[in-house]
Amino acid sequence: MADHFPLKLVGSRMLAPSVRHLEFTRDDGQALDFIPGQFIQVHFNYPDGTPTKRSYSLATQHDHAFGVNDSVEIAVSFVPGGAASALFTALDDGQQIQCSGPYGRFCLNDKDQNARYILIATGTGVTPYRAMLPQLKQLMDSRGVEVVLLFGARSEEDLIYREDFYKFAEDNPKFRFMPSFSRKLPENPTADARTGYVQEQLAELAPNGAHDIAYLCGNPNMVDACFEALKEFGLSVHHIRREKYVSSK
CATH class of the missing domain: 2.40.30.10 (Translation factors)
Structure with a gap:
């Protein structure tokens, strides 16, 4: 209880x-x-x-x-x-x-043997990934896991916790922070910044069912779109873990 x-x-x-x-x-x-x-x-x-x-x-x-x-x-x-x-x-x-x-069970599984995590979020859906950073560092250091965080926002001011993720990427070469802006790029975008919705960036990441596990958190439409796209790339349902955020009054 x-x-x-x-x-x-x-x-x-x-x-x-x-x-x-x-x-x-x-x-x-x-x-x-x-x-x-x-x-x-x-x-x-x-x-x-x-x-x-x-x-x-x-x-x-x-x-x-x-x-x-x-x-x-x-x-x-x-x-x-x-x-x-x-x-x-x-x-x-x-x-x-x-x-x-x-x-909740939207957590990393210590039995995973994947080579890469693809973490996808919009809005406050990125919050659990911030909590996971120490755990991800341990996995990167202990078994060489690579991690991509694909974070969708309208503009840079909506990119919450961006300082934490930029710093973590700077300190950990196996972590890639990839913001995707649906409205406009920042004035000085990083090399990994993209325009468009997060699901439009998946082809560049070339998800592979043989070695990737994906986490999806945020807007339900985004979660559904990425879920279908990842299945087409060959990821099994077991390797696509989802949590939808719905605003309530």
Whole structure:
């Protein structure tokens, strides 16, 4: 049974015009034991008192080599008129929210023997990949796995956690960060920046069913389009792991 616990806000910052990074600590003195790729649920009430909940992938990197502590970090997209958006907008440092978890199986499998991971995301769907970075580094160092992160956004300002991914790519030659911009390229794009939707970039990566495993997270239309394309490239359903993000009011 999932654990229920209070979280206290200790800091926040804007990642994009409509996405906020929130950092919490558990307010019961316990640590949150989770696997990168999992999510928590935030429990609250609508104005009429009806209980509801929202799910948020954990962005936390629990690895002392990365200089992080036992914080609980999430990225929240603000939806106009959304009840959860109103909750987080009104939340100040030191205040509590009630949560449960962790949940989910959108995680790396230690039994995988693939040569490459293709990680694909749009919007806040990239959040679980940030949490996976320490684990990916271990896999790259221990068995030489290559990793491509293909991240779709409208423009550079919507490319959340970009500093983390650019730095990780700089420090780890086996990690390729490939942003794909649907509206416009940045003024000084990297060599791996592309224009168009993420599914349009798959041919360049030449997915191979013999040695690739893909993860898809974000907009449901993107997830469905990439899923069908990857099957055509020869990836089995077992080697295409999916999580869809649907905005709720």
